[in-house]
Amino acid sequence: MSEDTKNKTVSKGVSRRSLLKGVAAGGALAATGPFLFNIAQAAETSIKIGFPVPLTGPYGSEAKEQAACAQMAVDEFNAAGGLNGRMAKLLVRDDKLKSGEAATRTLELIEKDGADFIAGSLSASVQLAVNSVAKERGKIYVSISQSDAINEAKHFSKYTFHEAMNPHMTAGAVGRYVFPKKGKRVAFLIADYAYGHEMARGFKAAGEAFGIEVVAEVQHPLATKDFSTFLPRIQAARPDVLCLCNFGYDQMNSLKQSTNFGMKEQMQMVAPALLYNQRRAGGAEAYDGVIGGTNFYWGLEDTIASAKTFTDSYRKANNGKPPSDYGAYGYSGVGGLLKAVTAAGTTETDAVITAMENLKYDMYKGEQYYRKCDHQSVQSVYIIESKSEAKMANEYDVFDLVGVDKANEGVLRSCSDLGFG
Amino acid sequence: MDGITLNLFALQLFTGLALGSVFVLLAVGLSLIFGLLTVVNFAHGAFYMVGAYVGVFVLGLTGNFWFTLAAVPVVVGSMGVVVERYLVRPLYGRGIDYPLLLTFGLGMALVEVVRIVYGLEGVPFDTPKELRGAVDLGFGFFPLYRLFLIGITTVLVMVLWLFIEKTSYGLVIRAGARDPEIVRVLGIDISKVWLIVFAIGTGVAGLAGVLSAPMRSVIPDMGSTVLVEAFVVTVVGGMGSLVGAVVAGLLVGVVVSMTSLFWPSLTDLSMFALMAAVLLVRPQGLFGKKGLMG
Structure with a gap:
């Protein structure tokens, strides 16, 4: 219904524009200088x-x-x-x-x-x-x-x-969803740069209300290819939840490799910014069951x-x-x-x-x-969980929408924390 | 450092050895081509990347991981044949920097071609079903797939070693590396030998690529870091030494693993620090022959 009306406006707009163009061209042929000047001004x-x-x-x-x-x-x-x-x-x-x-x-x-x-x-x-x-x-x-x-x-x-x-609200939303459901022993794998640390800080701030215990905190250099050497320490800490505070290929590789280490059976994997394109490039197996946050998923x-x-x-x-x-x-x-x-x-x-x-x-x-x-x-932060291959209806069907952290100023860092007035 | 138990230490050490065997796998193709042809193959990382993409393509067609594993080295090795015959061969006898620059350019071109065909963001490659999951080693869980890699690397290195050291064809290869002119005088077509060595080297690089695909992302840039890792291993072990590549690969793996346990922020640096230390004491590497670059 709304789609139809929209198309009509679009096509109407286009035809009106091409009509104007035609008129302008004709006008330019008939009259001269001043008309051209008007067109130039409109473009400017x-x-x-x-x-x-x-x-x-x-x-x-x-x-x-x-x-x-x-x-x-x-x-x-x-x-x-x-x-x-x-x-x-x-x-x-x-x-x-x-x-x-x-x-x-x-x-x-x-x-x-x-x-x-x-x-x-x-x-x-x-x-x-x-x-x-x-x-x-x-x-x-x-x-x-x-x-x-x-x-x-x-x-x-x-x-x-x-x-x-921002990372604070995204990680916070995911934390508020995950900590009460999956447990309080939390481990962090943090990409060692500003964005990684910002996400970890967001998780910890949200976790305070639930009394989480940080059992391991491992930092890795940006653009690490092999995460195997960072994982034993996390396994040994026996966390309920592992928060992956990294992004892009770091997130994809660390997920692929911790899946191989069988860590998904032992703990809930969580990625604050769980991206649609990254999930599609990384494959269903690596992302299966991972919970994360997003601004938007087409399933909305x-x-x-x-x-x-x-x-x-x-x-x-x-x-x-x-x-x-x-x-x-x-x-x-x-x-x-x-x-x-x-x-x-x-x-x-x-x-x-x-x-x-x-x-x-x-x-x-x-x-x-x-x-x-x-x-x-x-704005609202949506909580999504990655689907297994068996549950995907088509190649675009990669996430389940499992929760929402409704738009609320209270979850942001306060204005005074940010250094305002 | 609190919380480091004996079990964690043992698992970390084992992880290091397993990582080392991945490094061996990455380095062996590079080491082979350098040791026997004195060609520094800067396209090694690109062949590795091409191997992963050929793997994606073949797996998509057949759905069979084992067939893919067999097909990839053949396809990438055949590419190596073409590259050696028409690009590298005209440069023999012109000094070591000519093929180096050629393969450097070739590597960049291959990456761009893959980027045009497959796009920037990478393609999925799942671990084969029968190799998923982790195994309890007594001191911790370890991925079955990585154990499989240790096995396949061991077999590969053994086969290559037996081929080069124990067969008569291997004898010709070694003789060709030492004095190609005499070999030619003896009536042996040395260019055919070099062609085969180059093909094996690139084929092994391709195999390493497809074997890494389930662990690392399949993206056009995936070869660039591998080239660096392979060079570090080859240089530490001694350019052109198969035994050196194995020992150095394991050593680098353990050093990286232990560094990431105790000083995670220095992980990236550790392999280069090791390389620098080895080169200070033994400029030709652990098992390298002196003067090979000359």
């Missing part, structure tokens, strides 16, 4: 959103999905008529997953391309680089990847918005209307393939921003900031809003 005043993401590098496929989803949000905004006829335009740039590169691209986007807003980035450290450029130039930046640091007063500015979940379409609308239009554009968690951040980050632009009725930065601070939006997963003090998007 389009709403430009700079979007630096790591198109090349290990998270290239995630970045491309983010860009595609962000484009979807832009297309929908334009199809609905833009901002009184002003259309939005997404300017995607490759930040190569490097802070320096990202800072340069962001500066170019603002200075050369005249971007009105910046959104994007797919790394905890790169987003801080983008953020520092954006705040220096007084442009709104919507970050769409996980970080705790960006919430802190020393990185924050009124221009900084964090659309992605069964219960949430906005998720249904989002997955339907993504599927239509991508041969039936459902969207991924990180891809969806691109949609919600840019979509939320454009909603604020509509509400403000202008692209003037301070007005849009006020509009974003007052915004309640539901792009794809239930209602969200930006907390006043740190501009962290308050």
Whole structure:
């Protein structure tokens, strides 16, 4: 039903645009100078959103999905008529997953391309680089990847918005689900960098209420290939729960290898950020039974209307393939921003900031809003459990939705903890 | 360090030896080609990666892990034949850096090709059903699959050793490594021998790739760290020594394992520290012959 109406708006928008184009072309033939000048002016005043993401590098496929989803949000905004006829335009740039590169691209986007807003980035450290450029130039930046640091007063500015979940709330949500059900003896395997330690801190903070006992805490270097030598110590500690505070290939390899060590029979494996694409690349066996947290899984379409609308239009554009968690951040980050632009009725930065601070939006997963003090998007964290191969209905059917930590400011680090006022 | 029981120590030591046998598996193809052809094969990691992807492809077609295990070294070895015949052979007698640069470039090209075909994010490769689970060793549980790897590495090294040291063909190979001209004068087609050695070396690299697939991610970059690990083992053991590769592989495994128990943050560093220490005392490596690089 909603899908149909949507298609109608889209096709209507397109035909209206092509009609305008035809008229413009005819007009240009008939009249001359002043008409062309008008067209040029219209192009100049389009709403430009700079979007630096790591198109090349290990998270290239995630970045491309983010860009595609962000484009979807832009297309929908334009199809609905833009901002009184002003259309939005997404300017995607490759930040190569490097802070320096990202800072340069962001500066170019603002200075050369005249971007009105910046959104994007797919790394905890790169987003801080983008953020520092954006705040220096007084442009709104919507970050769409996980970080705790960006919430802190020393990185924050009124221009900084964090659309992605942060490690503290993600790990906390997973902990609150797992500790009462699976036991209080907890072991940690931590990738030795900021994000790993942030996740472990989130688990421990959530665990305090349940009286968890940390029985082992093993740190491993980033990008470890063979985890076998880190595992005996964890086994010897006999934990009920093992929290894997790592990401990407580290998560995949440590899961594969601890599965081989038979550790799943002895303890519950938990990964705070359990990613859809990573699970699909890692295979059902390694991930079977692992519990984790996510911002979004396409299975939400069964219960949430906005998720249904989002997955339907993504599927239509991508041969039936459902969207991924990180891809969806691109949609919600840019979509939320454009909603604020509509509400403000202008692209003037301070007005849009006020509009974003007052915004309640539901792009794809239930209602969200930006907390006043740190501009962290308050949102639900969904708890998922990876399915065994036997239970998968098709190749995309990889998780069971087992719980939800509802949107709640109380689970975030308090404003005073973050260094505000 | 509290909480370290005798059982944990024993399990850690055993884990180290098992890891060592993985290192041996990774290094043996590189060591073989260097020892007998004096070609430093920088595409070793790429052949290893190709082995894993060929494994994914064959397993997808047949669904049979054992057949895959047999097919991969044949396919990758055949690639090695083509590479030796048309790329490496014209460079013999031109100094050690020519084939080194060639294989370095070849490795990069192979990685890019796989990236184009299979994409960036990797493909799944599950442990075969009959090799899943862990075995109780008395002092702790250990994965059946890793025990299987220890077995297969032992068999592989034994077969290679017997082939090179005990067969008449092995005699020709060794003679060719020492003085190719005399071998040629004796009427033996030495280029055919080199072709076979190169094929075996790359085939073993491919086998290592497919055997690692259930433990490590199958991604286009998977060979880059392996190249480093294989070089460390080969250098510590002595370039070109099969016995050296075995001893060094086990030694590196145990050192890495013990470091990760006591000083986890130094794990990555430990194998390089070991290499530096060995090279200071014995520049040619534990079992290496002097002057092979000259």
